[in-house]
Amino acid sequence: MTVVYPGGVTALDKLNLKINRGEFVVVVGLSGAGKSTLLRCVNRLVSPTSGRVEIDGTDVTSAGTKKLRAVRGRIGMIFQNFNLVKRSLVLKNVLAGRVSYVPTWRTMLGWFPRADKAIALECLERVGIAEKAAVRADALSGGQQQRVGIARALAQRPQIILADEPVASLDPPTSHSVMRDLKRINQEDGITTIVNLHFIDMAIEYADRIIGLREGALVFDGTPADTSEAVFEEIYGRAITAEDKLGDGP
Amino acid sequence: MTTSFKTSVDSGSRAMIVRRRLKRGVVTAVVIAIYVWSARGIGFNVVDILRELPLFFSLLGRMLPPNWSFGLRILPAVIETIQIAILATAIGAVFSVPITLLAAGNVNGNRPLYLVAKAFMNLIRTIPELLYASILVAGIGLGAFAGMIALVIFSTGVIAKLTSESLEAVDTGPFEAIHAVGGNKLELIRMAVIPQILPSFSGYTLYVFEINIRASTVLGLVGAGGIGTVLRTSLDLFRYQNAATTILVTFLLVAVIDFVSTKLRERLI
Numbered sequence: 368m369t370v371v372y373p374g375g376v377t378a379l380d381k382l383n384l385k386i387n388r389g390e391f392v393v394v395v396g397l398s399g400a401g402k403s404t405l406l407r408c409v410n411r412l413v414s415p416t417s418g419r420v421e422i423d424g425t426d427v428t429s430a431g432t433k434k435l436r437a438v439r440g441r442i443g444m445i446f447q448n449f450n451l452v453k454r455s456l457v458l459k460n461v462l463a464g465r466v467s468y469v470p471t472w473r474t475m476l477g478w479f480p481r482a483d484k485a486i487a488l489e490c491l492e493r494v495g496i497a498e499k500a501a502v503r504a505d506a507l508s509g510g511q512q513q514r515v516g517i518a519r520a521l522a523q524r525p526q527i528i529l530a531d532e533p534v535a536s537l538d539p540p541t542s543h544s545v546m547r548d549l550k551r552i553n554q555e556d557g558i559t560t561i562v563n564l565h566f567i568d569m570a571i572e573y574a575d576r577i578i579g580l581r582e583g584a585l586v587f588d589g590t591p592a593d594t595s596e597a598v599f600e601e602i603y604g605r606a607i608t609a610e611d612k613l614g615d616g617p
Numbered sequence: 618m619t620t621s622f623k624t625s626v627d628s629g630s631r632a633m634i635v636r637r638r639l640k641r642g643v644v645t646a647v648v649i650a651i652y653v654w655s656a657r658g659i660g661f662n663v664v665d666i667l668r669e670l671p672l673f674f675s676l677l678g679r680m681l682p683p684n685w686s687f688g689l690r691i692l693p694a695v696i697e698t699i700q701i702a703i704l705a706t707a708i709g710a711v712f713s714v715p716i717t718l719l720a721a722g723n724v725n726g727n728r729p730l731y732l733v734a735k736a737f738m739n740l741i742r743t744i745p746e747l748l749y750a751s752i753l754v755a756g757i758g759l760g761a762f763a764g765m766i767a768l769v770i771f772s773t774g775v776i777a778k779l780t781s782e783s784l785e786a787v788d789t790g791p792f793e794a795i796h797a798v799g800g801n802k803l804e805l806i807r808m809a810v811i812p813q814i815l816p817s818f819s820g821y822t823l824y825v826f827e828i829n830i831r832a833s834t835v836l837g838l839v840g841a842g843g844i845g846t847v848l849r850t851s852l853d854l855f856r857y858q859n860a861a862t863t864i865l866v867t868f869l870l871v872a873v874i875d876f877v878s879t880k881l882r883e884r885l886i
Contacts, residue, residue, distance in 0.1 A: 410797055439799035450790035455812045463808050467799035474804050523798055
């Protein structure tokens with residue numbers, strides 16, 4: 368799979384990857400290495416210039432609009448900046464995850480079925496902020512907002528969760544608790560999870576498998592046990608510094 | 618050596634000062650010429666103003682005291698003015714929604730359609746509402762309906778222009794999130810656009826309501842209904858005391874609506 372952006376920047380270069388069901392994969396690399404592009408190719412927020420993405424044998428790259436929306440409906444995504452509607456209530460934000468299950472006319476009228484509201488509430492409960500359901504999203508702390516983001520992804524009843532730098536805007540203790548939530552959900556529900564991170568220590572701590580990207584090319588693929596300082600220096604193309612680690616373990 | 622250096626700087630800066638003065642002189646002369654040209658064009662001269670001044674004061678004198686009992690008689694016209702403004706604002710707000718969405722580059726990805734919507738929006742605002750009203754009066758006849766339609770056109774353009782500009786500055790992160798959960802365009806608008814844009818939209822709609830109240834007071838001058846009709850009739854019939862009452866009532870109406878609307882808009886933020 369190759370992605371070339373307009374302007375000629377090659378974000379991903381002849382990448383070949385197979386991710387197994389239920390795996391917790393952490394993608395590491397410098398910013399600009401192609402981590403976000405890789406993640407966005409899975410749900411085709413970015414379309415590969417050449418090559419294919421398959422999920423369970425379904426070709427995502429050739430899917431038409433309708434089929435693509437159905438595929439996206441089962442892929443949860445978590446963003447660095449949470450991407451919540453800040454003025455909307457927390458529950459409303461989580462209900463956005465039910466959009467592909469609910470008829471469009473119901474969404475338009477804001478009449479979400481009771482069952483979907485129950486699912487949204489249950490998802491908030493799983494990330495421990497059910498009591499915030501009727502609060503505006505911008506009234507929450509960063510860590511709580513990211514949990515709303517996770518609840519929105521969970522409300523999709525996803526097969527896959529993609530998390531793009533989910534803790535980059537959070538402080539170290541909050542980062543760890545959000546990562547623990549993601550890991551716990553991965554283990555309890557068996558949801559395949561792909562997380563982009565740039566902190567080495569976090570990758571080692573939470574990943575089943577680490578994928579290293581450098582300038583759009585795959586330079587490492589293995590378990591945390593296979594890694595070493597030398598491996599990360601290869602991925603980062605330079606010596607590892609204190610800034611590449613988050614510190615403040617759980 | 619020092620002296621020659623000094624004189625060279627002096628002559629250089631002197632030349633620069635002369636050039637700047639020359640430029641300033643030319644600009645001043647051109648501006649004055651434009652003023653004189655305009656004043657001559659409209660026959661403006663101070664002597665005339667002074668000569669007409671007594672006439673003006675006698676007109677003012679004939680307006681006083683205002684005919685207070687006339688105040689009640691114009692109540693229907695006041696109400697009509699308010700009704701014109703309410704309907705025009707509401708209908709304009711509805712029409713402005715699709716144009717707003719089409720004229721926001723972050724929602725409408727279709728470049729040609731976006732440019733057409735923007736051009737249309739700007740085009741309808743280039744014509745003042747009184748001109749629309751005159752044309753409509755000629756087309757569909759005298760009365761409040763023509764005036765209302767004129768204000769609908771104007772309101773649509775203004776609300777769409779202001780709201781689409783706010784929309785283009787909105788956080789597009791939630792847009793990406795709705796794309797990622799498999800939402801279609803309508804769902805994107807409902808879940809990510811409307812909640813973010815609603816306060817600005819309501820604020821601008823109230824603001825346009827204020828403008829419409831003001832505009833609908835003069836619609837009557839071209840025969841398009843409202844309190845302006847009363848003002849024109851009073852002036853035409855030389856009933857200056859009635860005209861005075863009408864002007865005072867108009868002033869009061871605009872002031873009250875402005876006050877209420879401003880208070881409401883403050884609460885939206």
